[in-house]
Amino acid sequence: MMGSYDSQAKSMAKTAKHLEKRIERLDKVDQPRKETWVRMESKGVLDTDLHRLSRKYAEEYYTLDREKQINLVREYVKEVEQAENVRSCIDKLLQEKRGLTQVKKQELGL
Numbered sequence: 001m002m003g004s005y006d007s008q009a010k011s012m013a014k015t016a017k018h019l020e021k022r023i024e025r026l027d028k029v030d031q032p033r034k035e036t037w038v039r040m041e042s043k044g045v046l047d048t049d050l051h052r053l054s055r056k057y058a059e060e061y062y063t064l065d066r067e068k069q070i071n072l073v074r075e076y077v078k079e080v081e082q083a084e085n086v087r088s089c090i091d092k093l094l095q096e097k098r099g100l101t102q103v104k105k106q107e108l109g110l
Contacts, residue, residue, distance in 0.1 A: 009083040016076035023070055 009080065009087065012076060012083060013080050016073060016080055019069060019073040019076060023066070023073055
């Protein structure tokens with residue numbers, strides 16, 4: 001069971017690290033993707049109100065998406081921290097058990 005716990009904690013940490021890198025990349029991009037605007041410009045949409053609406057929607061969408069990803073990373077970081085705390089508690093309990101077992105053996109041996 002300990003092996004599965006270790007692998008689960010490692011995969012959670014790896015996922016959190018990937019999400020943190022993704023957020024860093026998203027922070028570097030201050031505006032939404034321009035490919036959409038280029039396509040709209042080629043269709044002649046830029047002269048209408050439709051362009052402003054679609055641009056506003058794109059900005060809101062990417063802002064919300066980035067916020068969701070940031071919250072997801074925070075949740076993963078919390079889960080990893082909790083897993084590490086549980087792991088350290090388990091290790092402490094195992095050490096105490098070993099110590100008590102040794103003391104018990106010494107008392108019975110005397």
